[in-house]
Amino acid sequence: xxxxxEHLGPAELAKLKKAKLRYAQYGSNVCNFCGDTTxxxxxxxxxxxxxxxxxxxxxxxxxxxxxxxxxxxxxQEKYLKGAKLKYVTDFKKFSDTWDHEHCEFCMDKFxxxxxxxxxxxxxxxxxxxxxxxxxxxxxxxxxxxVVDRES
Numbered sequence: 631x632x633x634x635x636e637h638l639g640p641a642e643l644a645k646l647k648k649a650k651l652r653y654a655q656y657g658s659n660v661c662n663f664c665g666d667t668t669x670x671x672x673x674x675x676x677x678x679x680x681x682x683x684x685x686x687x688x689x690x691x692x693x694x695x696x697x698x699x700x701x702x703x704x705x706q707e708k709y710l711k712g713a714k715l716k717y718v719t720d721f722k723k724f725s726d727t728w729d730h731e732h733c734e735f736c737m738d739k740f741x742x743x744x745x746x747x748x749x750x751x752x753x754x755x756x757x758x759x760x761x762x763x764x765x766x767x768x769x770x771x772x773x774x775x776v777v778d779r780e781s
Contacts, residue, residue, distance in 0.1 A: 701735035715751040735764035
């Protein structure tokens with residue numbers, strides 16, 4: 631192993647065993663294994679470790695890592711697990727200063743503008759928005775109920 635992780639003792643290395651890793655499409659960080667600056671995999675727990683794609687492939691079997699969907703990992707289950715949603719066919723801005731929302735998973739933009747999402751799912755209070763793709767991908771995991779717009 632590279633020197634960046636040599637300082638980790640057996641307890642810290644054990645925490646890496648079977649860690650769920652999240653891939654982030656954005657940003658760039660220094661890999662804790664090799665020092666490369668393209669570390670886009672993150673394992674979080676008592677501490678965060680950053681891993682580049684090369685080290686991920688090299689060490690994933692040793693540590694039994696499981697890659698987690700990049701859209702998860704921001705705590706969405708705390709406020710969206712079992713939520714009641716409604717389907718909105720025509721997104722409308724809330725005010726002149728609040729003109730868009732983002733999908734809680736992929737960050738696609740809902741907005742009254744060309745190229746932006748105009749329809750999708752939202753919580754009944756319209757605070758949390760979910761695009762059709764993410765709804766389809768996570769509806770079983772999050773156990774959502776879609777209710778009538780009038781509910």
